Amino acid sequence: MSEEGYEMHYIKRAFDTNWIAPLGENVNEFENELALKIGSKAAAALTTGTSAIHLALIAAGVGEGDLVFCPSLTFSATANPIIYQHASPVFIDSDYETWNMCPKALEEAFEKYPNVKAVIVVHLYGLSADMDKIVTICKKHHVTLIEDAAESLGTVYKGKHTGTFGEYGVFSFNGNKIITTSGGGMLVSNNEERIAKVRYWATQSRDPARHFQHSELGFNYRMSNVVAGIGRGQMKVLDDRIEKKKYIFEYYKRELGELAGVKLMPVNDWNKPNYWLSSLTLSGKVKPIDIIEALERRNIEARPIWKPLHMQPYFQKYDFVGKGVSEKLFETGICLPSDTKMTKEDLERIVRIIKKLW
Ligand SMILES: *Cc1c(COP(=O)(O)O)cnc(C)c1O
Numbered sequence: 001m002s003e004e005g006y007e008m009h010y011i012k013r014a015f016d017t018n019w020i021a022p023l024g025e026n027v028n029e030f031e032n033e034l035a036l037k038i039g040s041k042a043a044a045a046l047t048t049g050t051s052a053i054h055l056a057l058i059a060a061g062v063g064e065g066d067l068v069f070c071p072s073l074t075f076s077a078t079a080n081p082i083i084y085q086h087a088s089p090v091f092i093d094s095d096y097e098t099w100n101m102c103p104k105a106l107e108e109a110f111e112k113y114p115n116v117k118a119v120i121v122v123h124l125y126g127l128s129a130d131m132d133k134i135v136t137i138c139k140k141h142h143v144t145l146i147e148d149a150a151e152s153l154g155t156v157y158k159g160k161h162t163g164t165f166g167e168y169g170v171f172s173f174n175g176n177k178i179i180t181t182s183g184g185g186m187l188v189s190n191n192e193e194r195i196a197k198v199r200y201w202a203t204q205s206r207d208p209a210r211h212f213q214h215s216e217l218g219f220n221y222r223m224s225n226v227v228a229g230i231g232r233g234q235m236k237v238l239d240d241r242i243e244k245k246k247y248i249f250e251y252y253k254r255e256l257g258e259l260a261g262v263k264l265m266p267v268n269d270w271n272k273p274n275y276w277l278s279s280l281t282l283s284g285k286v287k288p289i290d291i292i293e294a295l296e297r298r299n300i301e302a303r304p305i306w307k308p309l310h311m312q313p314y315f316q317k318y319d320f321v322g323k324g325v326s327e328k329l330f331e332t333g334i335c336l337p338s339d340t341k342m343t344k345e346d347l348e349r350i351v352r353i354i355k356k357l358w
Helices: 003-016 025-038 051-059 079-082 104-113 131-138 192-202 225-235 236-258 288-296 325-332 346-354
Strands: 043-048 067-071 088-092 120-123 144-147 168-172 186-188 262-264 278-283 334-335
Touching: 003 225, 025 043, 025 186, 025 225, 043 051, 043 192, 051 079, 051 168, 051 186, 067 288, 079 088, 088 104, 104 131, 120 131, 131 144, 144 288, 168 346, 186 192, 236 262, 236 346, 288 334, 288 346, 325 334, 325 346
Parallel strands: 067 088, 067 120, 120 144, 144 168
Antiparallel strands: 043 186, 168 186, 262 278, 278 334
């Protein structure tokens, strides 16, 4: 069956069984299939990755006045739910070895703020953070670890999937992610009881009673059965997508890796990334903006690396612990076109345009 074939098949099943509303076979099976794929005991399908982070923070007991450590080099959606909980982020710097949360900066942050409530680690662009070190530090300080694996579904660190190292793992199926349901998210955990609680919060905290009864604050965060049908179809193409993403990265590496000043994103021995976005840094005379503009003139989109959150107008008032690595990565980094629908000719054209700048 073609890719769309699988999706239509599951969506049709939702209609046939009259389960258009939330809940139903597709939701349950999408949760089971994802949990099985990554090796987690339980999963809750939600409307977005952001809502999954929000409920993970609530599950971790984060509330008003609490502090949460969070990488600075990430999408704003990692940190926004901390604010929804009236808690405050403390931004942690990256290291050059992983581009992700620097374990040394994390240790430093614990010295400065020993009473932190939770840590969110992100696996940027499908590259895993150095989880052995980060898990060890969090265990030592008895702090809940949440993994924002929105960009890293399928990424493996030392034989184990990202999203399964912390108490909670978060995935996103937004339009730009490696697989998509047009919009969606998943919260995973080995704690089945907590996941059951998350499902309860996500469906307006309806108590098991004939009348509408609520003994806790509720949210409308549950994924619908139709959307979950798309997710089930997309799960079948995940491995192919990772293959294609890897091919794209390897192609860029081969064609651009030797150019003066070019350094591809760090793929460590212990890391099997999903290569969601192929990225590199530049230290020579060619700047990221030169590549972005050269591609833009041919209607091809490339983007800078995420702007660190501690540099964002909204988040500037929060503390930052580190030495400026995330700032440097932002200044010198670029994400190259990485769509799996690109042909070999598309890639050749992109590389030709870029090479002309040298
Ligand atoms: C996409 C993304 C999110 C948010 O996911 P949504 O499903 O869009 O809400 C969170 N964190 C990171 C790192 C992301 O890339």
